[in-house]
Amino acid sequence: MSTLEESELDIAAVSRISGVTSRTLRHYDAIGLLPPARTGHDGRRHYGQAELLRLQHILVLRELGTPLPTIQSIVDTDDEATTIALLREHRRGLERERDRFATLAATVANTIESLEQGVAMTSDDILNGFDHDKYAPEARERWGAPVVDRAYTQWRDLGPDAQSAHLAEHEAISEAIAALASSGADPAGASAQEIVGRHFAWVSRLWTPNAESYTGLGQMYVDDERFRASYDKYGAGTAEFLRDAMAEYAKQQLD
Structure with a gap:
């Protein structure tokens, strides 16, 4: 077996470590989003490092709510500098989500404390940290991006x-x-x-x-x-x- 093949994972292993079902991985292959490195004689798909990096990129974009057609156009870029720039932007998006969830955790903790102590909370405090981005397009139109x-x-x-x-x-x-x-x-x-x-x-x-x-x-x-x-x-x-x-x-x- 070659070094490349030794470093490959079959579809079952990729499904196990990524949480993506085998059915979804096969669908990604069918639409050209994530072709495997090779397909064995038995029909089993195998994935190398390049495919796993592409899968990581796909999963990050999915976490950010990006539609599959848009994901495909992003991950298909052949420009390494563009890919790195996109990954940096995705990282910033994930960091924003991390900060938002930290705020939500603090809001829930404050709510628990207020309920235990019988202290009323303001509506702003109760809803602090929830996603207000649904108003972002309207705000950008009104005030400018x-x-x-x-x-x-x-x-x-x-x-x-x-x-x-x-x-x-x-x-x-x-x-x-x-x-x-x-x-x-x-x-x-x-x-x-x-x-x-x-x-x-x-x-x-x-x-x-x-x-x-x-x-x-x-x-x-x-x-x-x-x-x-x-x-x-x-x-x-x-x-x-x-x-x-x-x-x-x-x-x-x-x-």
Whole structure:
């Protein structure tokens, strides 16, 4: 037996160590996604190192939710530099998922602790770490891909403790705005502008808006039912009060 054959694994061994069923491996062969190194006289498929590396690439892309046709176009590239660059990007995607699951684990641990101690959690804390990427295309269309991608990166880089503090600050700001709204305060008054200054600093932790975009953000809080509901849960009229206070802050501080 040659050295190459000694280093090969048959389809049963590959299935065992990869968790991919033999039926799936045969399907990958049939569609040209993962041909074996050779097929024995008995019809059994055998895989060498090159095929195992290709399978690793396929499995990484599957974990990231990539469709099979797209996977095939990616793994079929013959340019080694392109392959390495793609693998680096895939690694970053997996690291993002690792960080997200770490945040989810912390959220579950906090929930267990709050239930054991009978302490209420905010809705933001309860849902901290869950995947919000379904809103990413809409956000990119509204604000532009560079702004959104930078915000996602900065959020991820905060880490679980700073993320929790960031959410807690938003909760405190929202409650303070709601209290001012219910008291009939002036959105342009000193108290409101002080709180909105905290809101601007809170937003700027991930994205620094100018006068126009900050005013537009406030208007979106009212126009978009999801955002309106997220603020008005603290008290009716909170979203509109915040919008008006943000517009005034933009005129006074950002123009």
